[in-house]
Amino acid sequence: MPYFNPLAERAATDPEDLALVARVQAGSRQALETLLERHQPWIYNILVRMLYYPEEAEDATQEVLIKVLTKLSTFEARSSFRTWLYRIVVNHALNIKRRGDRPDTISFSDYARGLDNTADLALPDPSAVPADVQLLVQEAKIGCTSGMLLCLDREQRLVYILGGILGVSDSVGAELLEVSRDAFRQQLARARRDLHNFMHGQCGLVNSANPCRCAKKTQGFIKAGYLDPHRLLFARAHMTRVREVAPDALDGLEALDAAYGEIHRDHPFHAAPDFLAALRKLLDSPECRSLLAR
Numbered sequence: 001m002p003y004f005n006p007l008a009e010r011a012a013t014d015p016e017d018l019a020l021v022a023r024v025q026a027g028s029r030q031a032l033e034t035l036l037e038r039h040q041p042w043i044y045n046i047l048v049r050m051l052y053y054p055e056e057a058e059d060a061t062q063e064v065l066i067k068v069l070t071k072l073s074t075f076e077a078r079s080s081f082r083t084w085l086y087r088i089v090v091n092h093a094l095n096i097k098r099r100g101d102r103p104d105t106i107s108f109s110d111y112a113r114g115l116d117n118t119a120d121l122a123l124p125d126p127s128a129v130p131a132d133v134q135l136l137v138q139e140a141k142i143g144c145t146s147g148m149l150l151c152l153d154r155e156q157r158l159v160y161i162l163g164g165i166l167g168v169s170d171s172v173g174a175e176l177l178e179v180s181r182d183a184f185r186q187q188l189a190r191a192r193r194d195l196h197n198f199m200h201g202q203c204g205l206v207n208s209a210n211p212c213r214c215a216k217k218t219q220g221f222i223k224a225g226y227l228d229p230h231r232l233l234f235a236r237a238h239m240t241r242v243r244e245v246a247p248d249a250l251d252g253l254e255a256l257d258a259a260y261g262e263i264h265r266d267h268p269f270h271a272a273p274d275f276l277a278a279l280r281k282l283l284d285s286p287e288c289r290s291l292l293a294r
Contacts, residue, residue, distance in 0.1 A: 005246055014081065017038070020032075032072075041269070045166075049161045058275075064092050065279060069283075090176050105150055111198075115144070119219075129229045135236075137218050139227055139235040143221070144221075145203075149161070151194075151195070156187065156194065164188060164261050196260045206263065241265065241269060242266070246269075
């Protein structure tokens with residue numbers, strides 16, 4: 001299924017979603033699967049940036065889809081379906097419990113210390129690693145810059161993911177977070193300031209005066225256990241990038257942020273795992289059948 005952007009301004013009252021919801025509420029299981037399939041990649045891509053670890057994001061996405069399944073019969077079209085659905089996603093993202101051994105946030109100073117303590121080394125010998133060396137460098141780049149998001153607190157992180165990476169407008173962001181447009185813009189400005197100040201002082205991708213380079217850190221990340229060449233979390237030989245599915249229009253002052261935001265918008269727009277396969281048992285349960293029968 002080709003990606004569409006449910007978070008674009010014009011998608012506020014998407015007639016396809018509303019038509020699918022009406023069919024679901026009339027008892028159509030096929031419409032339910034189509035509806036979930038349309039939105040699961042976007043839900044997953046928000047949550048994987050909130051949580052960093054794909055396996056945690058997969059669990060969280062499935063939890064969200066189950067919430068949608070169990071609450072869909074209550075949707076009355078008083079707001080757009082997009083607003084109803086992504087408020088569930090936003091609330092889940094802000095309240096999810098992390099695994100006990102994984103911190104929810106990391107201070108910028110601790111993150112910088114970890115980078116400084118990772119030795120600059122030559123690239124791995126291509127014959128000694130199971131993946132293409134340039135793919136490993138890409139993994140180092142995506143993993144490191146994704147990890148920087150964990151230095152923002154949850155609300156800052158979510159606002160930056162929505163506004164700074166996925167290009168959500170202030171009106172849509174305000175709607176999803178149930179704040180004013182001014183409040184959303186202010187939160188986004190603070191998140192950008194904190195993240196971009198760190199990147200400007202640390203990251204060679206945005207400031208050539210910084211010595212930190214992805215290629216130099218790749219071997220060190222492998223030795224430190226931050227990067228597993230046998231199990232890449234983020235990099236793929238062929239991938240759809242965020243900017244391809246969520247175009248961003250920058251003007252005025254926001255254009256100054258482009259070099260920083262583009263690093264995260266160059267990350268993959270992850271193909272979501274097949275959550276429907278796991279949910280089909282639930283769809284076949286008497287409880288779900290009764291929901292569809294209402």
